[in-house]
Amino acid sequence: MRIWVNGELRDADDARVSVLDHGLTVGDGVFETVRTTGGKTFALTRHLDRLARSARGLGLPAPDLDEVRRACAAVTDANPAVLGRLRITYTGGISPLGSDRGTAGPGLVVALGEVQRRPDTTAVITVPWTRNERGALTGLKTTSYAENVVALARAHERGATEALFANTVGQLCEGTGSNVFVVLDGQLHTPPVASGCLAGITRALAVEWTGARETELPFDVLERAEEIFLTSTLRDIQAVHRVDGTELSGAPGPVTAKAMSVFEERAGDDLDP
DSSP states (O other), X not given: OEEEETTEEEEGGGOOOOTTBHHHHTOOEEEEEEEEETTEESSHHHHHHHHHHHHHHHTOOXXXXXXXXXXXXXXXXXXXOSEEEEEEEEEOOBOOSSSSOOSSOOEEEEEEEEOOOOOSEEEEEEEEEEEOTTSTTTTOOBSOXXXXXXXXXXXXXXXXXXXXXXXXXXXXXXXXXXXXXXXETTEEEEOOGGGTOOOOHHHHHHHHHHOOEEOOOBGGGGGTOSEEEEEETTTEEEEEEEETTEEOTTSSOHHHHHHHHHHHHHHHHOSOO
């Protein structure tokens, strides 16, 4: 594996950042995960726009998006993959121990790993912890991800691949790394960004391409939804066949199956929608 680290490609064994990097010591960084297919990125412009928004929200210097594009191209060229996870990480750079930032400037790491296509359906669980829809990091894709690590580990312990959160007022919010859609009376709904969920790239495209409504939903909507699916960069649209101990028979249902078909067709027609 060849990895871009602060301006150059390096072999994996030599791809190092300082132990004083603020992204490591306090999680002061932002990131994007971009799907690659046959060495071509999908929706890269949208991902880079969100990277810049997240950096701005965290108070980091604006990333040089031309440099990030060059880094992405270099890494995808150096690491051929049928289906890949391209990870862009932008950090506060070398800083003092503690929350204060240093003056060395930000760090940029871009890496790519090969992945397998996800199954058409999956199981999810609900967790008792909540998303804070009014927090300082709400809506930002930051490297402060330990909460997601804990919740996802619980999901794996229970035979699921995702954990779903409510927000502090009991509304359905999101998964650890995905957005969630539900079908009620044949109509597709997803929580609004105001719920505290990340403005997912795949979520936005799914809303545009399927006509889904952004709706405030109580967390217990999961108990009565006719269909449920997840969206994320590597899942695209993935049907849910089990929530906690409840099976959703026939997944993917007709609304989900149509959304999956539409998404696959539209994404195939335009790699940078």
